[in-house]
Amino acid sequence: MVSCSSDNDLAARASEAWISEIARASRAGKPHCVALSGGRIARKFFTATVHRIRTGRIGGGDSARLLDHVHFFWADERCVPPTDGESNFRMADELLFRPLGVSAGRIHRICGEESPEVAAEKAAAEISRIVPLKAAGQPALDLILLGLGEDGHVASLFPGESEAVASGPEVYRSVHNSPKPPLKRVTLGYAAIAAAGQVWMLASGGGKAAALGDAVSPAGNNPFARVLRSRSGVTVFRDF
Ligand code: 6PG
Secondary structure, three states: OEEOOOHHHHHHHHHHHHHHHHHHHHHOOOOEEEEEOOOHHHHHHHHHHHHHHHHOOOOOOOHHHHHHHEEEEEOEEEOOOOOOOOOHHHHHHHHHHHHHOOOHHHEOOOOOOOOHHHHHHHHHHHHHHHOOEOOOOOEOOOEEEEEOOOOOOEOOEOOOOOHHHHOOOOOEEEEOOOOOOOOOEEEEOHHHHHHOOEEEEEEOOHHHHHHHHHHHOOOOOOHHHHHHHHOOOOEEEEOO
16 A cells, blocks of 8 residues: 555656656566556546656666656446547547557547447457457456546446456456446456456545545455455555
8 A cells, every 4th residue: 555645646656656667667668558547536547647747867878768668548438429528538549649649559448439349359459459368268467557436436437337247257347327427438357357466445535534444455356445355455545
């Protein structure tokens, strides 16, 4: 658990940690496959990342080319066009990709302009084309960055799903009744989150305290609690 003094401090510390991960992969000559989330703290995280890369020489190399081996995916996306203000892709494009000149070939956006089912199917095919698959057919992403909802949701995995749905093997799945607008979304499933090398939770805002407390308690049953039970570790950055 990384306790931060503010949302800006959380964004800066998580960004610094992420850049270190990217630099480590670069030195090892390996790609870094990351899945991004949306939300307010993601916005600050992207901005902090651009600032740090632009103002510092990282890993002794040319920081401007640091992202040349990074492939970008999403933990979830809203089913809206990529130009829509609600699009997680658009936010990352404006705040991260364009400022750092990330090439389109390494940006694997979820096609929010499609129906949730078609978008989920296309996203699963794309991630499986790029990211090595583990034995159970789940992609071995290097890192998934998650935000936390006040109700304990992560990505677009919300409370109240049936066990049959929650335990499904789909890499990406459709959501039609998101309690957080927009209604229609696509989300990584729990199995894909469990399969990632690392999962980082950027929990920002005092309104998340109860959800985090529930998730880490033995009787926790919100979506983040399920993620915590499904894998060996999650790095939590919190600012409350
Ligand atoms: C989304 C996000 C969602 C978000 C949390 C936290 O597409 O809405 O992926 O899971 O990360 O709701 O959002 P805030 O950082 O704005 O509280």
